[in-house]
Amino acid sequence: MNNISILVIPLMFAMIIGYGLLQRVAVFDCFIEGAKEGIETTIRILPALVGLLTAIAMFRASGALDMLGNLLSPLLSIIQFPKELVPLALMRPISGSGALAIVTDITKTHGADTFIGRIASVMMGSTETTFYTLAVYLGSVGIKNPRYTVKAALLADLTGILASVYVVKWFFS
Amino acid sequence: MMLNYIWGALMLVSLVVAAFTGRLEAVTTGAMNGASDAVTLSISLLGIMCLWTGLMKIASSSGIINIFARVLRPLTKILFPRLPQNSPAMDCIVMNMVANLFGMSNAATPLGLKAMKELSRLERGNIASDNMCMFVVINSASLQLIPSTVIAIRQSIGSSNPFEIIMPVWIASLIALIVGVSAAKLFALGGRV
Numbered sequence: 001m002n003n004i005s006i007l008v009i010p011l012m013f014a015m016i017i018g019y020g021l022l023q024r025v026a027v028f029d030c031f032i033e034g035a036k037e038g039i040e041t042t043i044r045i046l047p048a049l050v051g052l053l054t055a056i057a058m059f060r061a062s063g064a065l066d067m068l069g070n071l072l073s074p075l076l077s078i079i080q081f082p083k084e085l086v087p088l089a090l091m092r093p094i095s096g097s098g099a100l101a102i103v104t105d106i107t108k109t110h111g112a113d114t115f116i117g118r119i120a121s122v123m124m125g126s127t128e129t130t131f132y133t134l135a136v137y138l139g140s141v142g143i144k145n146p147r148y149t150v151k152a153a154l155l156a157d158l159t160g161i162l163a164s165v166y167v168v169k170w171f172f173s
Numbered sequence: 174m175m176l177n178y179i180w181g182a183l184m185l186v187s188l189v190v191a192a193f194t195g196r197l198e199a200v201t202t203g204a205m206n207g208a209s210d211a212v213t214l215s216i217s218l219l220g221i222m223c224l225w226t227g228l229m230k231i232a233s234s235s236g237i238i239n240i241f242a243r244v245l246r247p248l249t250k251i252l253f254p255r256l257p258q259n260s261p262a263m264d265c266i267v268m269n270m271v272a273n274l275f276g277m278s279n280a281a282t283p284l285g286l287k288a289m290k291e292l293s294r295l296e297r298g299n300i301a302s303d304n305m306c307m308f309v310v311i312n313s314a315s316l317q318l319i320p321s322t323v324i325a326i327r328q329s330i331g332s333s334n335p336f337e338i339i340m341p342v343w344i345a346s347l348i349a350l351i352v353g354v355s356a357a358k359l360f361a362l363g364g365r366v
Binding site: 004005006008009012013015016017019020022023025027030031032033034035036037038039041042043045046049050051052053054055056057058059060061062063064067091094095098100101103104107108111112113117118121122123124125126127128130131133134136137138140141142143144145146147148149151152153155156157159160163164167168171172 | 203211235314332353
C-alpha cells in the first residue's frame, strides 16, 4: 500500500502539467506566478511561527510539557493515546501555525520516521483548524444560532485525532 | 483571541515551572533556539510550498478542477438532498470541496464563503440551516489528497520517506469525515422530529 503513497505525487504532477499543456496554459509562467504566492504565504506565517515555536520550546525545556503528559497519563493509557501528542491534539483545532510549530517540535525531538513522529504527521494532515473554520464560515453570514454545527465538527475533529493514532498503529505494524 | 491567552499562558507557566525546577537557564536557551528554529523551518519549507502553490496555479488555470467537480456531483446529492443541483450554492460547494481536496486553501476559503452566502439567501433569520451545518462540518474535516505542508516538514527534518504518511492521512481523515457527516445527518433528523 506504501506504493500508492509514493505514486500519488508523480501522478498529480503528470496530470496537472499534462492537462495544462492540453488546455494551452502557459504552464511555466503560471507556475512562477503561483510560486510567488507560496513565498507570500510562508513569509506571512513566519512571525506567528517564531512566537509559537519559542513558547513551545520554553514549555518543553521547563519540564511543564512532561508534567502535563504525566498528569493525563492514567486517562491516556486507557485509550492508548501517547502522551507526547497531547499538546498537538489540544492545539490543532485552535491554531494552524501553532499546530505546525508543535509538529516541528515533536518530529525534531522524536524523529519523523518514529511511531510518535508518524502519528504527529498524520494528525496534522488529517484534521483542520476547526474553531477557525467555524468562526469564519458562520461569522461571514452572521449566524447567531449554529445549532448542532459545533458539536458535529468537534466530533469529527476528535475522531480524526484518535483515528490518527490507531491508523498509524495498524498501517505501520 | 483565544491564542493570546494560550501563548501567554505557555510562556508564563514555563517560566514559573522552570523557576521551581531550577531550569531557568534551559528555558532561556530553549526560547532562543525556538525562535531561530522557526526561521530555519520557514526557509526549508519555502521551496516545497512554492513548488506546490505553483503547480496549483497551473491546475486552477487549466480548469482541471471542473473535471473533478463533475466526479463529485453525485456525492453532493447525498450530502445536500434538499439543495437543487444547478443552484449557485451547489456550484460553490462543489468547487470549494475540490479546492480543499487539492489543498488550495487560497481558493477554497473565498469559494466556501460564497457558498455560505448563497446558502443564507435560501433561509431567513440567523439560524444555521441543515445545509450550512453540513457544509461547515465537511470543511472542518477537510479531506486533502496531498498533505503538502506535513510532507514539507518531514522532508526538512530529514525523514527517509516523507510521503509514507499519505495513505494513513487519507484513511484517518476519511474516518473523521464519515463520522462528522453521519453526526450532522443524525442531528438534523433529531431536530426535525
